[in-house]
Amino acid sequence: MQYPEDYAHLIELQKLDNKIDTLEKEIRDLPEKLNRINNEIESLKKAFSGLDEELKKKEVSLREKNAEYNAEREKLERFKKQLLEIKNNDEYRAMLQQIENQKKVVEKRENDIIEVDEELEEFKRVLPEKKNAIQKQISEKVEELEKTRNKEGVLKERVSTLLKKREKIEENIKVSYLRKYERLRKKGFNKVLVPIKRILGMEGEEAYVCTGCNSTVPFEISLKVREGEAFLRCENCGRFLYFEEKEENDG
Ligand SMILES: [Zn+2]
Incomplete structure (x- = not known):
């Protein structure tokens, strides 16, 4: 099987053109890709600082629980003092009941502290690990960003090599064939x-x-x-x- 030279060159030319199209599309898509990676880095950084904010929140919550506990505890002490000054039996019994209820409230607040404290300790325990994981992801993304930035040069270099090759092939094809080919290609026939x-x-x-x-x-x-x-x-x-x-x- 032997095609006329023009035809064989035309087939070769089309293969080159398709390669060039693919590379050019890749170049056009680069800014969007860079944008995407930048966004990913931003959200990772947010997640990283979010961990410190979460730690602060948990510490504030523990302080609040302690303050609540102290307030209820003082209230209990007040009730106990008041009890000593009551002469009326009914009032005395009522105050005893109030003291019992307040003891339960104090106990409840104490349990709250334990719960929040345990949560805080666990959070502190896994925090370095979580931070490291995010830090690692950020480094990977930064590296990817760098590579993608460099890629533009590499791709353009390849396109220019292919364009030179294309020129040489073109010289060997009859102009009327070339026009026909290019007309169809412009219509969207790849x-x-x-x-x-x-x-x-x-x-x-x-x-x-x-x-x-x-x-x-x-x-x-x-x-x-x-x-x-x-x-x-x-x-x-x-x-x-x-x-x-x-x-x-x-x-
Ligand atoms: Zn067909």
């Missing part, structure tokens, strides 16, 4: 030329499909394409067909 692919039918018979639209290519056309005839079109989508030996191995 595949102006597509390989045909061998498939096996239900009866095990050989057939070829256009890989642009997946429709079956009539046998006589696929034969001519395989024999090296150029610019034969798919009857369904109108793309130019070609044949690559390696397709045979794909089954």
